[in-house]
Amino acid sequence: MSPREPAPPPQDAGSLAEQAAAVAPLLEDSAEDLYENAPCGYLSTLMNGTLAKVNGTLLSWLGYRREELVGRRRFADLLTIGGKLYHETHFAPLLQMQGEVHGIAMELKAADGARLPVLVTSVVKTDAAGEPLLIRTTVTDARDRRAYEQELLRARRAAEEAHREAERSREHLHEVVAVLQRSLLPPSLPLVPGLETAAHYHTASPDHLGGDFYDLFSLGGGRWAFCLGDVCGKGPEAAAVTSLARHTLRAAAMNDPDPEAVLHTLNSVLYERYTGDDPRYCTVVLGLLEAAGLRDTGFDITLAGGGHPPALLLRDDGTARYVPTPGGVLIGILPRSSVTVVRTRLEPGDTLVLYTDGLTEARTPAGRYGDEQLLAHVSALAPSGAEPTVKALTDLLESFGNGLDDDTAILALGVPARAHENPTSSPC
Amino acid sequence: MLKTTTRHTPDGPVLDVHGDLDFHTVPDFRKTLEGVSLLRGQRLVLNLAGLRFCDSSGITAFLVARNLAATAGAEVALTAVPEPTFRVLRLVGLDQVFPIEPAERAGADSA
Amino acid sequence: MDIRRRNNVSVIGREDGPALVLAHGFGCDQNLWRLVAPALAEEFRVVLFDYVGAGGSDLSAWDPERYSTLDGYAEDVLDVCRELGLRDAVFVGHSVSAMAGVVASAREPGRFGRLVLLTPSPRYIDDDGYRGGFSKEDIDELLESLDANYLGWSGVMAPVIMGAPDRPELGEELTNAFCRTDPDIARVFARTTFLSDSRDDLAGVAVPTLVVECAEDVIAPREVGAYVHAAIPGSRLVTLDATGHCPQLSAPEATVEAIRSFLRDGER
Numbered sequence: 001m002s003p004r005e006p007a008p009p010p011q012d013a014g015s016l017a018e019q020a021a022a023v024a025p026l027l028e029d030s031a032e033d034l035y036e037n038a039p040c041g042y043l044s045t046l047m048n049g050t051l052a053k054v055n056g057t058l059l060s061w062l063g064y065r066r067e068e069l070v071g072r073r074r075f076a077d078l079l080t081i082g083g084k085l086y087h088e089t090h091f092a093p094l095l096q097m098q099g100e101v102h103g104i105a106m107e108l109k110a111a112d113g114a115r116l117p118v119l120v121t122s123v124v125k126t127d128a129a130g131e132p133l134l135i136r137t138t139v140t141d142a143r144d145r146r147a148y149e150q151e152l153l154r155a156r157r158a159a160e161e162a163h164r165e166a167e168r169s170r171e172h173l174h175e176v177v178a179v180l181q182r183s184l185l186p187p188s189l190p191l192v193p194g195l196e197t198a199a200h201y202h203t204a205s206p207d208h209l210g211g212d213f214y215d216l217f218s219l220g221g222g223r224w225a226f227c228l229g230d231v232c233g234k235g236p237e238a239a240a241v242t243s244l245a246r247h248t249l250r251a252a253a254m255n256d257p258d259p260e261a262v263l264h265t266l267n268s269v270l271y272e273r274y275t276g277d278d279p280r281y282c283t284v285v286l287g288l289l290e291a292a293g294l295r296d297t298g299f300d301i302t303l304a305g306g307g308h309p310p311a312l313l314l315r316d317d318g319t320a321r322y323v324p325t326p327g328g329v330l331i332g333i334l335p336r337s338s339v340t341v342v343r344t345r346l347e348p349g350d351t352l353v354l355y356t357d358g359l360t361e362a363r364t365p366a367g368r369y370g371d372e373q374l375l376a377h378v379s380a381l382a383p384s385g386a387e388p389t390v391k392a393l394t395d396l397l398e399s400f401g402n403g404l405d406d407d408t409a410i411l412a413l414g415v416p417a418r419a420h421e422n423p424t425s426s427p428c
Numbered sequence: 429m430l431k432t433t434t435r436h437t438p439d440g441p442v443l444d445v446h447g448d449l450d451f452h453t454v455p456d457f458r459k460t461l462e463g464v465s466l467l468r469g470q471r472l473v474l475n476l477a478g479l480r481f482c483d484s485s486g487i488t489a490f491l492v493a494r495n496l497a498a499t500a501g502a503e504v505a506l507t508a509v510p511e512p513t514f515r516v517l518r519l520v521g522l523d524q525v526f527p528i529e530p531a532e533r534a535g536a537d538s539a
Numbered sequence: 540m541d542i543r544r545r546n547n548v549s550v551i552g553r554e555d556g557p558a559l560v561l562a563h564g565f566g567c568d569q570n571l572w573r574l575v576a577p578a579l580a581e582e583f584r585v586v587l588f589d590y591v592g593a594g595g596s597d598l599s600a601w602d603p604e605r606y607s608t609l610d611g612y613a614e615d616v617l618d619v620c621r622e623l624g625l626r627d628a629v630f631v632g633h634s635v636s637a638m639a640g641v642v643a644s645a646r647e648p649g650r651f652g653r654l655v656l657l658t659p660s661p662r663y664i665d666d667d668g669y670r671g672g673f674s675k676e677d678i679d680e681l682l683e684s685l686d687a688n689y690l691g692w693s694g695v696m697a698p699v700i701m702g703a704p705d706r707p708e709l710g711e712e713l714t715n716a717f718c719r720t721d722p723d724i725a726r727v728f729a730r731t732t733f734l735s736d737s738r739d740d741l742a743g744v745a746v747p748t749l750v751v752e753c754a755e756d757v758i759a760p761r762e763v764g765a766y767v768h769a770a771i772p773g774s775r776l777v778t779l780d781a782t783g784h785c786p787q788l789s790a791p792e793a794t795v796e797a798i799r800s801f802l803r804d805g806e807r
Contacts, residue, residue, distance in 0.1 A: 047789075048755075048782040048783075048789075049782060049783070074782075076757060080677075080680050081673065081674075081677040081680060082677050082678070082679065082680020082681040082682075082683060082684055083680065083681075083684055084757050084758075085673070085677065085678075085680075085681040085684070085733070085757075085758060086681055086684035086685070086688070088566075088756075088757060088758050088783060088784040088785070089564075089565055089566030089567075089634075089758070089784065090566050090567070090688070090718045092783055092784075092785065092788075092789075093566060093567050093571055093717070093718065093785050093788055094567070094715055094717060094718050096785070096788040096789065097567075097570060097571075097573065097717055097788065098715070098717075101715070104688055105684070105687035105688050106684065146687070149687065153686055232484055232487070232488055233484075233485075233488070279488060279491045279492060279495060281488075281491070283520060306521070307519065307520035307521045307522075308519075308520075309519060327521065327524070328521050329520065329521030329522065329524055329525060330487075330520045330521060330522065333491055333494075333525065334525065338521060338524060357484075361483070368512075
């Protein structure tokens with residue numbers, strides 16, 4: 001405001017009118033001008049879509065003269081063909097059902113064929129009786145917005161594709177892991193006359209190869225070897241060691257079945273292969289089975305352990321105890337292994353259970369599961385055959401839920417109980 | 429969580445271990461071990477008084493320390509081993525591999 | 540499976556009246572019949588439903604494979620008929636649903652005694668010697684329009700929308716609800732609708748059939764109406780003085796009258 005002009009006195013009724021008159025030329029001089037030159041397109045159609053009125057802004061956007069459109073064309077004629085389909089299947093029905101439709105993205109076709117992305121809002125105007133008279137429509141330029149939305153859409157599609165690709169890769173990885181995992185275990189346990197066997201293997205994650213292993217194989221001459229172990233670490237490196245360990249044990253046992261000699265061989269192989277700042281070692285229990293007599297009389301067992309949790313023995317008399325192999329050291333960390341050998345006997349009704357520490361290290365609300373609880377659990381099971389014992393321990397593992405975060409292997413060897421000891425099992 | 433501090437004594441460095449030795453913390457612990465300077469004939473003491481949890485990754489870390497020390501012509505001892513970890517060490521036979529010292533000795537060194 | 544819930548089935552009108560099944564087309568849901576259903580209910584037992592994927596249907600039952608062919612939609616129609624034990628009913632199908640009804644009628648003869656095909660088209664894309672009115676590129680444009688307009692759809696809303704199209708407390712939230720569809724589902728339905736060709740099925744229609752077309756319909760132009768009429772033996776063609784593809788909304792009285800008069804003539 002110029003300093004020479006007197007400032008209008010405040011709170012003067014007359015001055016408000018003066019102010020309004022002063023700014024009027026700066027605002028719209030008429031409603032008609034506002035309609036014609038508004039910063040958005042206006043159009044009105046009859047209920048059948050015939051254009052009845054179009055404002056100057058929209059005409060200039062589209063490059064049409066008024067007489068080319070009014071009374072001659074329908075609103076849908078201004079749309080692309082795909083847009084017409086959308087108009088007929090969505091826009092028009094919604095407008096008829098709701099009386100209004102807001103902010104629908106469409107493309108208008110200009111006279112020169114160019115396409116103009118717009119947002120369309122339509123309202124049905126009704127007469128006093130509620131009968132529809134005409135459709136009023138505003139059209140807003142949405143070029144920038146559409147470009148932005150298409151960018152978002154493209155990003156979304158790329159993300160979806162990347163997600164699908166990742167899912168495919170993951171599935172492929174799971175397949176590879178499953179195939180390799182199977183190669184670390186016997187496809188099925190061999191039949192040993194007079195012995196029942198059962199095993200369970202739990203991998204902590206389908207993404208990772210487990211480092212636990214077990215095996216049971218014939219040495220000929222009525223002798224069998226079995227083993228169960230746990231290689232340190234996880235993933236492909238651990239799996240490579242697992243494979244090496246399992247095959248070394250087999251080959252060494254074929255050569256000289258003495259469990260102590262077998263573990264010495266495995267120790268030398270691991271120690272020489274993995275040293276320095278990448279130590280690879282394993283814990284293992286290896287055993288030798290020899291039929292004690294001609295038939296149904298059980299097996300003599302020689303057990304050797306290298307730093308592995310003690311085996312469990314469930315007796316036919318309903319008791320259970322650990323079979324410790326004290327003094328055994330992790331296999332692969334010392335140039336000369338320290339192995340302890342114990343001997344025991346598997347009588348009819350007895351079951352020997354080997355397991356890895358995933359079982360005893362499982363997290364429970366009361367802390368780690370631990371060897372005392374495990375002993376209590378299997379004591380309650382005894383006497384129990386190989387199959388039901390593994391089933392019971394599998395159920396136990398499942399009960400840990402997320403508390404079970406390590407791989408776990410279980411192998412059970414049992415001699416069937418003598419039938420005559422249980423009179424109810426007699427057929428007649 | 430794991431925190432380690434290194435002290436030096438006439439017999440060699442003492443590494444005080446506070447917290448957990450597990451899959452997540454062991455990579456850093458191994459770097460710390462690699463940074464410890466050991467002279468021939470020295471003894472590296474791992475003071476486990478502050479060790480809260482140790483799984484098989486931790487056991488591997490002890491073996492890494494042992495291998496590093498052996499390369500330098502030094503040895504490794506464990507001290508103030510908490511009972512749960514001691515049971516694991518005994519289970520895997522490492523009580524025969526590592527000299528394990530009672531807690532008092534580490535306390536005397538730090539005085 | 541609970542078909543009534545899956546397909547959001549509702550039955551209104553005269554319980555002792557002849558059964559009349561109203562099947563909506565691509566785009567919206569059974570609300571499209573809201574202007575004609577009350578009048579038809581005075582005379583008929585009117586069955587309304589949503590195809591799986593549309594309106595208040597159970598979206599968890601949607602299967603991209605099943606609903607990628609017209610057979611899947613025809614199966615929905617037959618599932619509803621079996622559930623209600625309908626025989627000799629009148630089928631009224633709008634747009635693509637008209638062809639789903641033709642397929643369903645051939646698959647289980649006896650279910651439908653009469654067909655009313657409202658603005659049908661057996662093929663939307665031009666072919667040698669056939670004018671459907673559209674090209675493959677036009678359909679791609681439609682898919683773009685679907686992508687650009689979610690009509691208020693959001694994954695968060697899905698459980699609310701499903702099974703509750705008329706909950707008044709949702710009020711403002713339900714703007715566009717009649718046509719709101721999961722974008723992925725809408726794309727599949729659009730492709731099935733506009734890319735299928737069921738011209739060969741028309742000759743097999745064995746029941747009295749009424750073809751209803753609009754005087755001006757960009758989706759199903761009059762030459763398509765004439766084609767359908769000529770291809771279905773003995774069919775009747777009625778041209779309504781209406782604009783657009785949805786005469787049940789733009790000309791509800793005329794639509795009801797066309798259906799009534801066709802069914803009345805059949806009684807004689």
